[in-house]
Structure formats: structure tokens, C-alpha cells
Amino acid sequence: MNPCGDLLSDLGVGVRKIVFKGDGFALAELAAGDLEYLGEHGDGAYDVDRDGREIPIECPIYRLAVTTExxxxxxxxxxxxxxxxxxxYGCLAWNFGRELLPRARGKGIGTAVLKAFVRHLFDTTDVDRIECSTDETNVRAQKSLEKAGFTREGVLRGAQLRKGKRHDLISYSILRTDLKKK
Incomplete structure (x- = not known):
């Protein structure tokens, strides 16, 4: 129980339900206004272009906040x-993305967040594959994924449109069985 809960709500800060507590961070349910805050305080380094066309399929997008403990x-x-x-169902995978605010980067929590997130998905779902991709120039993210146990799979040529140019992505995955090998 957070003794400052009412004060935080009065200040416009949502109280978040913690799903997983790590060393120096937590994964929590998003509170009202969190996505707007992230949009305002992120650096947009890898934001993709919106071209006005709707994606012709609908799929749910799930989210958790990364917070202090x-x-x-x-x-x-x-x-x-x-x-x-x-x-x-055996052909189903989770595809994920992660974004840390600029002030939270370089403090060693990125890899810990990945490991906790993977554990959370494998513990709470029956899906056996988790995958993601990162910009070919985002070497820090690539190293973090590899430290978290992900396997580099290859290059997705021209997979994202940013600032009017096509960018290659590096794809990574981790299988439930990979965790058992370690």
C-alpha cells in the first residue's frame, strides 16, 4: 500500500499496480496519462512514420509500464x-517493443527489464516464442537483447519507414526452451 496514493492522485499521478518487482525497477499496469507522458518525454529516436493508412488487421496490443521499484x-x-x-496455437508468438525514457537509459536496468518481461510472459501465457526487432544502428539494444538470452535471427530489410527512408531491422527471438538450457 502506498501511503502517498491519495497525494499522487491529487497531483495527477496515477497509482500503478505492480506486476513484477525487480532490482531498481518494476513492471506495472499503466496509469491514466502514462502514454501521454511517455510521448512528451521520449526522444522519438526510433519512432516510425505514420502514413495515414490504416493497418488492415486488428490485433490487441498489451502494455506494461516500467517504473521505479x-x-x-x-x-x-x-x-x-x-x-x-x-x-x-503452436504457431503463435509474442512480438514486443521496449522503450526507456532517455533519463532511464545507461543505468543497467534495460537488460533486467527484458529478463523480467520474458519471465512474466512465459509464466502467464502458454506461448513458446517471444520475438522483437531493433534498428540496425541501435547497438545498445542489440547487446541488451543478447545479454538477456535472445538469439539474433537476421535482417528484416527495409522493415520500417522513418523520416521518409526505409530502415533495416535486426530480428531476435527467445524460446521457452532456451530458458531451460541456462
């Missing part, structure tokens, strides 16, 4: 959605 300070967020490689 007590859940009061927003540090970033993780988001994930299902992707499928065939007509059965």
Missing part, C-alpha cells in the same frame, strides 16, 4: 502483441 516514477514501457506463423 515503488511504481511511482515512470521510466518507460513494454508493449506486445500476438503474431502467428500458421493456423494453430
Amino acid at each position: 515503488d511504481g511511482t516514477e515512470l521510466l518507460g514501457h513494454v508493449m506486445w502483441h500476438p503474431v502467428t506463423y500458421g493456423p494453430s
